[in-house]
Amino acid sequence: MRSWKGENKVVTIKIYNTMTRQKEDFQPRSPGKVRMYVCGPTTYNFIHLGNARPLIVFDAVRRYLEYRGYEVIFVQNFTDIDDKIIKRAQETGEDALQLSARYINEFFKDAQALGVKPATHHPKVTEHIPEIIEMIAGLIEKGFAYEVDGDVYYAVEKFASYGKLSGRSLEDMQAGARVEVDERKRHPMDFALWKKAKPGEPSWPSPWGEGRPGWHIECSVMSLKYLGAEFDIHGGGFDLIFPHHENEIAQSEAYLGQPFARYWMHNGFITVKEEKMSKSLGNFFTVREILQHFSGQVVRFFMLSSHYRNPLDYSPEKLEEAKKGLERLSNALANGQEYSNGVNGIMSEEAAAAREEFIQAMDDDFNTALALSVLFELARQINAGVAAGEEKEKIAGLTGVLAELAQVLGLELKAGEKAEADAGLLKELVDFLLLLRQEARARKDWTTADAIRNKLGDLGIIVEDTPNGPRWKRK
Numbered sequence: 179m180r181s182w183k184g185e186n187k188v189v190t191i192k193i194y195n196t197m198t199r200q201k202e203d204f205q206p207r208s209p210g211k212v213r214m215y216v217c218g219p220t221t222y223n224f225i226h227l228g229n230a231r232p233l234i235v236f237d238a239v240r241r242y243l244e245y246r247g248y249e250v251i252f253v254q255n256f257t258d259i260d261d262k263i264i265k266r267a268q269e270t271g272e273d274a275l276q277l278s279a280r281y282i283n284e285f286f287k288d289a290q291a292l293g294v295k296p297a298t299h300h301p302k303v304t305e306h307i308p309e310i311i312e313m314i315a316g317l318i319e320k321g322f323a324y325e326v327d328g329d330v331y332y333a334v335e336k337f338a339s340y341g342k343l344s345g346r347s348l349e350d351m352q353a354g355a356r357v358e359v360d361e362r363k364r365h366p367m368d369f370a371l372w373k374k375a376k377p378g379e380p381s382w383p384s385p386w387g388e389g390r391p392g393w394h395i396e397c398s399v400m401s402l403k404y405l406g407a408e409f410d411i412h413g414g415g416f417d418l419i420f421p422h423h424e425n426e427i428a429q430s431e432a433y434l435g436q437p438f439a440r441y442w443m444h445n446g447f448i449t450v451k452e453e454k455m456s457k458s459l460g461n462f463f464t465v466r467e468i469l470q471h472f473s474g475q476v477v478r479f480f481m482l483s484s485h486y487r488n489p490l491d492y493s494p495e496k497l498e499e500a501k502k503g504l505e506r507l508s509n510a511l512a513n514g515q516e517y518s519n520g521v522n523g524i525m526s527e528e529a530a531a532a533r534e535e536f537i538q539a540m541d542d543d544f545n546t547a548l549a550l551s552v553l554f555e556l557a558r559q560i561n562a563g564v565a566a567g568e569e570k571e572k573i574a575g576l577t578g579v580l581a582e583l584a585q586v587l588g589l590e591l592k593a594g595e596k597a598e599a600d601a602g603l604l605k606e607l608v609d610f611l612l613l614l615r616q617e618a619r620a621r622k623d624w625t626t627a628d629a630i631r632n633k634l635g636d637l638g639i640i641v642e643d644t645p646n647g648p649r650w651k652r653k
């Protein structure tokens with residue numbers, strides 16, 4: 179894809195910075211290069227629609243920055259060891275690390291279906307234990323952390339600007355959080371950097387005994403390793419502002435004596451009947467479930483139809499609407515392509531204006547909702563132009579710009595959205611049948627295994643057994 183660098187114009191991207199509570203001109207630390215970190219999932223389950231929002235939103239941000247000519251180094255971690263994972267593993271009897279490895283795998287499938295590009299780096303906590311220990315030891319040495327009986331805590335009172343991101347004082351936090359009194363802590367808001375292992379829990383050796391990292395330290399360590407100090411953009415959902423991001427700042431700035439991230443971006447919640455979609459409330463839908471009914475592109479369109487900082491209420495009707503919207507754009511593209519088949523496009527005034535408006539919308543704190551309205555206007559112009567028999571070169575130009583801008587948002591416009599969803603369903607079904615066949619074979623139930631293979635054969639699906647398991651294709 180061609181990238182647009184704002185020839186002849188001084189163009190600035192404005193980003194709303196949670197830290198300063200205002201929109202600021204975006205200036206990366208190194209010209210032409212953006213270093214970006216977005217907190218990733220705790221992998222003990224399939225991701226739900228709420229978790230998909232930061233994925234899609236920050237993928238769109240990344241794509242837009244790339245479109246504007248920046249090289250983007252994008253880091254998204256996996257919290258692959260944590261209380262929730264251990265608890266889930268104990269419930270299911272699975273090994274905790276195996277469980278999280280399985281869900282990391284599933285995460286990538288969902289991300290791909292949603293049109294989310296893999297990050298430059300996807301570091302995992304369990305692969306960074308030595309670096310984590312090193313930072314914790316450094317914090318103890320500098321007087322910002324202390325050990326009690328195998329646990330290590332961060333001493334929030336030592337960090338003078340603790341609370342600057344969320345805009346709260348230690349007193350407010352204490353009142354708001356109703357923290358339990360823990361005699362071992364010097365201050366009730368002190369948080370764990372290292373947790374002593376309980377019997378049967380996964381653990382690693384450390385100077386403080388067997389244990390594992392607390393949640394917050396991983397992001398300080400992994401962002402530093404892959405992006406260095408004072409990187410450009412740090413993102414996540416609103417719920418991460420406090421305590422997670424506040425704690426990341428406290429750890430990193432105390433350790434380095436240098437500023438941490440420059441721009442803090444937080445997405446609003448996906449809500450269901452005005453309540454945050456969350457696992458603990460049980461009001462969630464997994465992306466996997468939703469993909470049975472709608473394509474990942476429809477989900478993506480839905481997410482981008484609202485500004486990322488606003489709450490976005492989910493309902494199946496909203497997805498139906500998104501599906502129609504996406505179809506409208508896809509049809510206009512197909513219409514324009516068919517009409518102008520093969521000719522070279524010209525950049526008409528309308529096409530140039532649309533590109534300009536799109537860029538203005540996205541420059542203004544990534545206003546994807548407004549950017550989508552520009553795509554609809556382009557679609558209208560294409561359809562009207564085709565109906566009026568306008569010159570093919572002009573229609574080709576408008577169509578080219580529509581395709582270009584949709585791609586910046588990660589939208590793949592093609593006619594036949596439904597065909598694509600059906601293909602996805604087919605794949606899931608055949609894969610599932612083959613899994614059942616593998617299980618039948620494993621218990622030497624050849625009758626069932628053959629029946630599955632023969633039926634698939636009748637339906638025009640050829641199964642081939644390879645050393646890496648079965649593969650299939652359509653006749």
Ligand SMILES: Nc1ncnc2c1ncn2[C@@H]1O[C@H](COP(=O)(O)OP(=O)(O)OP(=O)(O)O)[C@@H](O)[C@H]1O
Pocket residue numbers: 217218219220221227228229230231232414415416417418445446447448449454455456457458
């Ligand atoms: N309803 C939601 N809307 C938007 N973003 C959300 C929502 N729920 C979680 N997120 C974001 O998803 C990302 C992954 O977070 P994480 O894996 O910790 O989810 P979680 O906190 O376990 O989810 P839950 O809140 O359901 O327990 C974070 O950036 C978080 O802010």
Ligand SMILES: [Zn+2]
Pocket residue numbers: 216217218397422426
């Ligand atoms: Zn984080």
